Amino acid sequence: MTDYSSLLSLIPMLPLLSAVILLFSNPSRLWVSILAVGSITSVALISLFLNYVYWQQTDFILKASLGSWIDIAQLSIGFGLYLDALSLVMITIISGVGALIHLYSTGFMYQDNSFKRYFTYLNLFVSAMLFLVLADNLLLLYLGWEGVGLCSYLLIGFWYQDSSNNFAANKAFLMTRIGDTAMAIGLFLLFTHLGTLDIQEIQAKAHTVWSLSDNTIASLCCLLLLGGAVGKSAQFPLQNWLPDAMAGPTPVSALIHAATMVTAGIYLIARNSQLFQLAPDVLYIVALIGTFTLLLGASAAMVQSDLKRILAYSTISQLGYMFLALGVGASASAVFHLMTHAFFKALLFLSAGALIYSLHHEHNIFKMGGLFKKLPVVAVSFAIGCSALASLPFTSGFFSKELILEQVIASNHIALWWVAVLGAFITAFYSARLFFVVFLGQTQLSPNNNPTKAMSMTLTILCIFALFGGIQPTGLTTLMPPLSSVNLTFLQHWLPIILPFIAISVAWWMFKTNRFGKTQHSTFKDIHQFLKSGWAFDSIYNVIFIIPFKYLCQLNKHDAIDLFYRLIEKISSVLHNIFSKFQNGQLRSYNASLVIFCILAFTWFISGELIR
Amino acid sequence: MLETIFIITAAIILICALLTITAHNVVHALLYLVVTMLAVSLIFFILGSSFAAALQIIVYAGAIMVLFIFVTMMLHQGEKSLAQERHLFHFSTSITAFVLCSILFCELTFILFLAPSETSNTILIAQAPAITVKQIGQQLYGPYSLLVVISALMLLSALITAIHISKSAASAQIKPEDTNL
């Protein structure tokens, strides 16, 4: 059996290398594209090759090491890479979808002046993400975690001349930072109690050190890791940065905020699934968070008018599905849904990008209409993407979502199943709404230019994956065994299949009677506004956190801590004024000070003598 | 016998010194100072240092005081100076100096009385051999020859300085170009 560890170590290093080269050089547009797209494509080819090698094997492990990082006393961390079925799926998705998005970006960003900077950041992002999923210890994972957070900030605020983009980037970074801090504290706790940060060792040791009856610390650690995942994957309560993050270029939204970065949280929990099994309460919280978020995202997406915000809320909602699957113990189906979601969401985002590009940066769907004949490629990709999102039968999204719903029933959480089904209904509804409003009806805005060749080619490839990519990798089920299947009732089996069609018909009726885009009653208006603002979380956080903080800053206007330093300065200037009066130029006062000093010296001498 | 002479002479010194510094008239002060110098010379005689005593009269009272009197003659302007001086020195303005000096004086006497009393506290005049000028000369040209050279240098520098300062004061007005240094 030949050793592929050198290939494995190439995987995260190639994009890093190209990012560094792009950082320090200034080649022409052609060479930038060749270098950037080439590095990711080679990583994709390597991962395809590894897939081929390990095709029939379900229980393989491949390790590589890039050197030692920290080596002090008990703490010994290296740049170790670990490949098993889960990481193989992840790197295939990241490099595959990443390569396609890089190709797409060469067309989309061609007019932009900062072409090279864009690809530097994008390559750096892919490298950090690969480190994250290939890490064999939690510290290297955290390094990748922070790296993707940084690149997300840089890319959201890519057009930094507009200050609203900077605010959006700040918001994203700060909210994920809160989660990252919780995760760091979790890492500290894990190291203190288990003495190691190696992931596989943690899984093994946790079962010996803690048990199900003695699991307070284990629950605490899992809760903190969950905090990190919640921040990165935009779940409740840290979810409102994702809609604002749409201020970045559309390929960035496709790569980072649909396919890869936001899935890091799910990867984290799936990776540590054996640790999480020690804390069933935390898993229940995961499921609850997932359910709540999927409802939040879906209902908010129902009433948006900005094209990318619809897709952003839809991402939040689909991530909620994955969290629900993780919470009920079906990690394999969560990762499967992650895979199909990557395909169809990337497809949707890229088609949205092509749409925006052709309509000269128009984002409002109510200004578009009847574009089916004018932009056929985009329309077909959108149709396929929306049907996968709505989980119409035999699309990839159908298989993964049905699997999740089955697993929810198998774990006996019937209430959560009903909410998930409601979420599926709303999902189908808003996807249909999106498609109808943009592509059918009266034409309002005409497209200026057609999408470039690179963009169309990418869209076609992704269409194929979105349609036919619904095959769960077998390695996943071996690694994270699913719950034992239970017999579904007739309702439970057929309702999720029929529901999308009902939703599409309702949407069609509403579209034909022109009920979209207008609100009649005042109560509907309030509900509409509430849903549109993402359940008013921005205002809630403003009241809870920002206003008291500003009040405290107002109280501390004169800076109490600085008062101490100003006091020192004040004392020294007072002393200066006193002492400078001694230098008055009067000869007699100088003489007098000599005599006074003599007197004092004699007094000291006398007192010394007297004491003795 | 010697002790009574010593006490009287000491009293003269102190009284004349006090009168010197509280005089309003410069010439009176200088005359009192000359008397003080002569009394100090007598103290030197009592202590057996005849050479020092002779030098005191010749150089101190004879040359330095004369220098003082020359300068006073140049600057003293009779009644105007006296009035100025009365304005400058007044008891009420010197009270601080008086307090400070009395404190200093008290402390020094206190230290004096703190000193352990020694058995051979008295100066034995009879036993001490006389010091001749020849012996002093031999010391000066022997171990202390460097001192002589240095004091000669000091006198030379003082001479040059005095000539230079007095000259530029007495000469004509300083030309304006000379001030741009």
Next chain:
Amino acid sequence: MIPISWILFLSLSLFSIGIFGVLARRNLLFILISLELMLNAVVILFIAGSRYHSVPVANSDGQIMYLLVLTLAASEIAVGLSLVIHMYRQHHHLDIDKLNKLRD
């Protein structure tokens, strides 16, 4: 037999009188005069000291030191008086309280 403490007492009282003169008088000439008093006080001490240490063999160090002090006094007076003349010619008074430009 004159105890050394008497001479010490004479010397220190003359010295403190001299200091009082330097501090209390504003006329420059009087300050120089008080300076002379202080020098005399110190010189008495030197002579007495050499007399006190004269027991086995005659000690003339005190008188030699007196020579040096004398030389010093002479030079100092020469320079000092020429400065007095200079000051009088420039300012037409001898008040040192008015000479206070050497400061901040």
